[in-house]
Amino acid sequence: MARPGRPAMPKPDLNPLVDSFLDMLTTERGAAMNTRHAYWRDLADVSLYLRREKKSDIDKATTEDLKAYLKDLSEKTHIKGANKSIIAVRTVARRLSALRQFYRFLVSENIRQEDPTSTIESPKQGRTLPKTLSEQEVNTLIKTAAVAGTPESVRLVCLLEMLYATGLRVSELVGLPMAALGEKNQYVTIAGKAGRERMVPMSDPAQKALQNYLDVRKRFVGIENMNNQDPWLFPSRTSDSGHLTRQRFAQLLKDLARDAKVDEDRVSPHILRHAFATHLLSRGADLRSVQKMLGHADIATTQIYTHIIGENLKKTVKEKHPLAKKAGSR
Numbered sequence: 001m002a003r004p005g006r007p008a009m010p011k012p013d014l015n016p017l018v019d020s021f022l023d024m025l026t027t028e029r030g031a032a033m034n035t036r037h038a039y040w041r042d043l044a045d046v047s048l049y050l051r052r053e054k055k056s057d058i059d060k061a062t063t064e065d066l067k068a069y070l071k072d073l074s075e076k077t078h079i080k081g082a083n084k085s086i087i088a089v090r091t092v093a094r095r096l097s098a099l100r101q102f103y104r105f106l107v108s109e110n111i112r113q114e115d116p117t118s119t120i121e122s123p124k125q126g127r128t129l130p131k132t133l134s135e136q137e138v139n140t141l142i143k144t145a146a147v148a149g150t151p152e153s154v155r156l157v158c159l160l161e162m163l164y165a166t167g168l169r170v171s172e173l174v175g176l177p178m179a180a181l182g183e184k185n186q187y188v189t190i191a192g193k194a195g196r197e198r199m200v201p202m203s204d205p206a207q208k209a210l211q212n213y214l215d216v217r218k219r220f221v222g223i224e225n226m227n228n229q230d231p232w233l234f235p236s237r238t239s240d241s242g243h244l245t246r247q248r249f250a251q252l253l254k255d256l257a258r259d260a261k262v263d264e265d266r267v268s269p270h271i272l273r274h275a276f277a278t279h280l281l282s283r284g285a286d287l288r289s290v291q292k293m294l295g296h297a298d299i300a301t302t303q304i305y306t307h308i309i310g311e312n313l314k315k316t317v318k319e320k321h322p323l324a325k326k327a328g329s330r
Contacts, residue, residue, distance in 0.1 A: 017059050018043050021105045034171065042098035045073075059106065063116040070096060070120070089123045096122055132274040137262050138164055141253075144260035151216040155234070156252055158206075158213035162188075163269060165206035167276035167294050170246040170269035176233040185210050190295065200293050277305045 025031040047058045049069050074092050099117050106112040145156045180188045187201045221230045222237040232243035257267035291302040
């Protein structure tokens, strides 16, 4: 299924070796279904190009074929402007990474003798820091969500408080089963990426918001599940999955941002996850502890948040320090 605003990609019959590669990702490496879909999209795009422009299939592609594809992709995705250029470079780098792993798989299975990506250099990527929100902006969102006092409002406050208290990925949050709740709702147990399970503590405001939501949760349970306990913490009567979707939660946040007069481009479930990590570290939390709560396999991924704090401090000094303006006028 295409993301909102993204045209649906034609569904080609991909080379069976692509399916074999994707199966390996899920069975041997424990890749999540979203990861599998992302690799499918990348390899499908390459396959379509090779069939259209080179009259070839992905398993037979040469180094020159792939270089031509990456050049074409770069030209199509490049838009003037620093941030847009970085996005284009990242798209090319991600696509090349998917190709590298696919061809390494073929070589390991003795299907190909050589890896056609081995001599292709990855594009240099500039570093962009994740967007985040201030503590005041998060508080404004929560207070605005609580104004209506309806069951939907109570649920939204609960989602916000839990996300801000735990830093869960949005798919982890909306897909929480009731069984994930710990004793007296003091923590949640998460089955994260690659089967890595972690326990994340809940703040007092999050525990209170959760209890308020549990009091009205039955309003969201379908009639067919009234007698049989619905397994999901955030059930949905209209979703195929049975629980609130991440797309719906993201839309609720956009609507809330407008009501709260907070820039909606800076409000999303993932940005609230960034806020959770940034605010903890800025108040002296241990980097390893934040890594465990976020479910990062590599601490280097968590360290990006220390750069956000550094940039914020520089900005504060530049704008607020009494000598900063004087220095600029010397």
